[in-house]
Amino acid sequence: xxxxxxxxxxxxxxxxxVPPPATHDVLRxxxxxxxxxxxxxxxxxxxxxxxxxxxxxxxxxxxGKQAAPDPAGQPVGHNAVFSYGNEVFYxxxxxxxxxxxxAVKSLxxxxxxxxxxxxxxxxxxxxxxxxxxxxxxxxxxxPVSLVTEETVxxxxxxxxxxxxxxxxxxxxxxxxxxxxxxxxxARVTVRPTADTWFPVSLDGDTVYVQDRAEDETYAVDWRAxxxxxxxxxxxxxxxxxxxGTDTGDAATVVDVAEGDVLxxxxxxxxxxxxxxxxxxxxxxxxxxxxxxxxxxxxxxETVSLEGNPFEWGWTAxxxxxxxxxxxxxxxxTATGECTVESYSQPSIPEPPPITETVSEPVCxxxxxxxxxxxxxxxxxxxxxxxxxxxxxxxSITPMTIEVKxxxxxxxx
Amino acid sequence: xxxxxxxEEFAELVxxxxxxxxxxxxxxxGDAADAEDLVQTALAKTYANWRxxxxxxxxxxxxxxTLVNTAASWFRKKGWxxxxxxxxxxxxxxxxxxxxxxxxxxxALGTLPxxxxxxxxxxxxxxxxxxxxxxxxxxxxxxxxxxxxxxxSKLRALLGDSVVPAGANND
Numbered sequence: 001x002x003x004x005x006x007x008x009x010x011x012x013x014x015x016x017x018v019p020p021p022a023t024h025d026v027l028r029x030x031x032x033x034x035x036x037x038x039x040x041x042x043x044x045x046x047x048x049x050x051x052x053x054x055x056x057x058x059x060x061x062x063x064g065k066q067a068a069p070d071p072a073g074q075p076v077g078h079n080a081v082f083s084y085g086n087e088v089f090y091x092x093x094x095x096x097x098x099x100x101x102x103a104v105k106s107l108x109x110x111x112x113x114x115x116x117x118x119x120x121x122x123x124x125x126x127x128x129x130x131x132x133x134x135x136x137x138x139x140x141x142x143p144v145s146l147v148t149e150e151t152v153x154x155x156x157x158x159x160x161x162x163x164x165x166x167x168x169x170x171x172x173x174x175x176x177x178x179x180x181x182x183x184x185x186a187r188v189t190v191r192p193t194a195d196t197w198f199p200v201s202l203d204g205d206t207v208y209v210q211d212r213a214e215d216e217t218y219a220v221d222w223r224a225x226x227x228x229x230x231x232x233x234x235x236x237x238x239x240x241x242x243x244g245t246d247t248g249d250a251a252t253v254v255d256v257a258e259g260d261v262l263x264x265x266x267x268x269x270x271x272x273x274x275x276x277x278x279x280x281x282x283x284x285x286x287x288x289x290x291x292x293x294x295x296x297x298x299x300x301e302t303v304s305l306e307g308n309p310f311e312w313g314w315t316a317x318x319x320x321x322x323x324x325x326x327x328x329x330x331x332x333t334a335t336g337e338c339t340v341e342s343y344s345q346p347s348i349p350e351p352p353p354i355t356e357t358v359s360e361p362v363c364x365x366x367x368x369x370x371x372x373x374x375x376x377x378x379x380x381x382x383x384x385x386x387x388x389x390x391x392x393x394x395s396i397t398p399m400t401i402e403v404k405x406x407x408x409x410x411x412x
Numbered sequence: 413x414x415x416x417x418x419x420e421e422f423a424e425l426v427x428x429x430x431x432x433x434x435x436x437x438x439x440x441x442g443d444a445a446d447a448e449d450l451v452q453t454a455l456a457k458t459y460a461n462w463r464x465x466x467x468x469x470x471x472x473x474x475x476x477x478t479l480v481n482t483a484a485s486w487f488r489k490k491g492w493x494x495x496x497x498x499x500x501x502x503x504x505x506x507x508x509x510x511x512x513x514x515x516x517x518x519x520a521l522g523t524l525p526x527x528x529x530x531x532x533x534x535x536x537x538x539x540x541x542x543x544x545x546x547x548x549x550x551x552x553x554x555x556x557x558x559x560x561x562x563x564x565s566k567l568r569a570l571l572g573d574s575v576v577p578a579g580a581n582n583d
Contacts, residue, residue: 002536004575005567008517009537013435019444021430022452023423029452030422030459196418360427372431382424 080321081406093343107406108155112180122402124410165198201238208235240277274318303336314407351399362389454479528563
């Protein structure tokens with residue numbers, strides 16, 4: 001008895017003016033979600049012992065010995081590290097350095113100072129070339145000649161390196177780059193791959209890297225040049241010998257070497273580890289409340305902090321901080337005590353909007369996007385682009401000045 | 413294909429799904445910007461959760477389910493569309509009067525509370541069963557039935573018996 005209603009619904013729906021697909025925005029949002037959805041599955045256990053790849057290793061400089069001492073003399077400090085636009089606050093809000101680029105994308109703790117990833121915009125993914133600078137503990141800004149694109153990076157606060165995976169000639173290669181010496185330290189071929197970007201973390205001599213095409217994580221001994229499959233199900237959260245994982249029932253932190261469960265979450269969510277791996281922030285993206293818990297991995301004790309977990313960054317030694325327009329709040333994750341420092345947000349001009357273009361098939365007869373319901377038509381266009389007319393559409397995205405927090409991963 | 417799609421493959425999927433998803437989203441939400449936002453979010457979640465999607469063939473269905481689930485979560489948020497575009501129902505149409513030419517179904521949907529509207533769209537546009545609608549929106553089957561009945565009564569008042577005949581509530 002509702003046939004007429006359905007008929008009218010179908011007709012009016014068909015006549016709707018459908019806006020063009022927001023492909024760029026979907027991909028950008030999807031990458032961001034993917035980074036945040038890194039909930040892992042499977043039990044945590046020690047890494048498998050089978051060596052699957054005796055990789056090609058190329059060591060430079062010291063020939064594979066321990067890294068050269070930190071040229072700055074001491075590791076980065078214990079204060080908040082963040083950026084606003086292209087201004088980096090490298091040791092609390094009173095120590096500021098300017099990066100000669102449009103915007104900062106993310107900040108990494110290394111033993112040589114704060115490694116800054118920057119570029120033409122603040123986008124973490126899909127934003128063009130990713131350039132790097134090192135801000136030393138004295139506030140000197142040293143350009144690093146490394147340039148990457150569509151690449152995930154990771155650092156270890158105790159080492160002067162940044163690590164990443166890249167596909168070279170159909171093979172996954174792990175690169176360890178010495179940001180103090182401004183030179184590639186090691187390159188290890190892991191395995192053939194069909195993928196193009198690789199989640200990664202750096203913990204001592206091990207780079208954990210995921211080949212998403214095979215849904216497999218590898219532990220790469222970058223000094224020895226070997227790679228083994230790892231039961232660290234997600235490479236996003238490995239630090240200080242610990243890994244954030246999930247037993248299926250709850251988020252846990254495990255000792256990677258022994259496989260022991262060190263901490264189990266009391267509520268839903270996943271663990272985001274501090275850069276040194278000693279603390280774990282429980283992030284509940286689905287629900288969450290006005291507070292979140294930070295666990296001491298060694299003792300299991302927790303402190304509660306207020307706000308959205310993503311509003312807080314990590315200091316190099318495991319405290320948490322957040323930044324607003326006029327204050328920086330840093331909280332001791334062992335005690336929950338917080339200190340507030342005043343902060344003067346820099347007055348810098350808004351960045352110009354970004355224009356992107358995308359090619360899309362033109363529907364026969366120029367009939368808007370109606371042919372996008374026609375799977376056969378679309379498939380043929382993508383399989384045989386020469387048989388279809390294509391049009392370019394432009395999207396203009398307004399840009400804002402963004403705050404980036406060290407210890408917080410922004411990459412997909 | 414167990415591997416994640418390349419950006420080009422996913423762009424192709426976006427193009428193929430976009431119009432259909434947008435139509436459902438617009439019917440459910442009644443606002444172009446919200447509908448576009450909903451479709452974008454559903455597709456982004458599909459991209460981000462590829463491990464669950466597993467294949468390009470399964471992706472449109474996953475995206476559609478995600479779209480409805482996401483809309484349902486929006487409805488649960490306090491304050492979602494508390495402001496209503498049309499709060500006052502018009503005088504009931506007589507049995508002999510067909511108002512369908514004067515008022516579109518989309519206009520009439522705009523007078524319904526968000527969840528009632530979604531129930532109507534899922535039942536009569538997406539052709540989902542009562543059980544499926546209940547599951548999609550996270551409500552009981554009884555609520556689906558009562559919301560359907562109430563919604564159809566309102567639509568009948570606006571669109572006339574020829575569009576929503578008396579007794580259609582029991583479909």
